[in-house]
Amino acid sequence: MVEPFISCEYEPGKSKNGCSKCEERRHVITTKDLMDRYNIKTRQGIIQFVKKHLDEINHDGEEHATIQKGEWSFDTEAVRVLDQLRGLHDQATITELESEKVSNAQQESHNLRILLLKTQQDLNTAQQQVITLQQSLIAKQHELSEVKVKALEGQQNKNQAEALRGEVDRLKKEGQAIEEEQKQLQEKLSAAESERDSLRQQLIEKENQPWWKKLFA
Incomplete structure (x- = not known):
């Protein structure tokens, strides 16, 4: 007592x-x-x-x-x-009250860690998708260059030239679609990075919070 x-x-x-x-x-x-x-x-x-x-x-x-x-x-x-x-x-009440609040604070930190881990996983996935798109874009640009060369070489053959021009247009559109998808993915990547940084800051503040603040929360 x-x-x-x-x-x-x-x-x-x-x-x-x-x-x-x-x-x-x-x-x-x-x-x-x-x-x-x-x-x-x-x-x-x-x-x-x-x-x-x-x-x-x-x-x-x-x-x-x-x-x-x-x-x-x-x-x-x-x-x-x-x-x-x-x-x-009495001492039992004190221990029970403070243990509950400390436990709640620890659970909040645990939840933040899980959310941070998931956000980092999403970020890693988005980064890999960006790399894949960049590789696809490079491949399309290389393919487009080869088709343009063939088009120049085949200008004397009208049918072949028209077919190659169609191929050039198709590859240009595919390249533009990849660029647009890459742009959207970069925006998603930036948002994921911001969320990750925010969660990290929340976790740091939570774990560095004085214990008496946790008790008065």
Whole structure:
């Protein structure tokens, strides 16, 4: 069980006639105290959490969480509310809550890795298709050059010349179709590369995310 902060034998709010020492210490719970209590490694982490729930902490109109000269201080009521928000009723609850959130974060990273792998596979396929089309285009251009040479050599034979001109036109159209397909594939390739880079960045951010951010997610 997580023990509550108690300044002395009186719990604040339980008796209006608590000792003066108790009243003086009602607002001396510091940000560092809360960092240690909740095992949060950064001041930014605990301050963000406090700001997010400030209305709940000061639910009764009293200022249970205050800031002076950039330093936050809290009374026992603030800690009680924060404990509830954090689910700190007993150690089993803490472990279960944090394990679930860490597990979810790990699953998200796993899903991103799978998606990244699939995107890379699609990218590799598209790159291979581009290479194949480039080879086909080179072959068509070579074939076209040979037909043009034959056409020039066969100009004296009218029938042969017409047949060769038809072959030239056919090869030109096939070459243009290959070029268009290659252009579309290059666009697909660029899109796949952008998606891959985006997924890589998401994965890096997810895996480098401080653990306390995963817990507050």
